[in-house]
Amino acid sequence: MRLRLVEHLPFKVMMASAIFTFSSLIAVPLSAAGPDEEIIQAKAVSIVDGDSITVVINQELVRVRLAGIDAPEGDQPFAIDSRQSLHDLCFWVETELSSISKDYYGRMLARVNCNGVEVNAEQVRRGMAWVADQPVEDRELLQLQEEARAARRGLWSYESPIPPWKWHSRG
16 A cells, blocks of 8 residues: 555655655765775776866766865965875876765765875875865864964965865955
8 A cells, every 4th residue: 555655656756755865875974984884996087176086986987076175276376286286196096985975066075095095184284175164073184284284384385375165255
């Protein structure tokens, strides 16, 4: 009888329910990283900017945003340096994606490991990205950012670097 009820639901309601159910299964929170966490093997084939790469997963191109960080935008100081840093770390190498979720825009968010280097943290350590403007569960990223700032590495070599979330709104 329950099956008949489902058959009579409007198609849009059934699809919305299926999408919601599926997204809740794949949207693993970043704080849930653990030993049983899924790791996806991929190949980095393009560096979009200092916090985004394009990888090949099962013969499909997928844009991946590095979780927890925000790199300078295209017209900001250090944007080219940030992109080059990520290029040096990941371009055309096998990568491991973990702590996978989706952002507000539906983009894949992940911790990215290239050649044994946790790239999200390395970009912050090098002063090539800020810790993202959101609640941060990864205290290591905050510590790395403070160390980069104190050492005046990368974007911290400027007196008052403007983070991307403020760069957009400066008018």
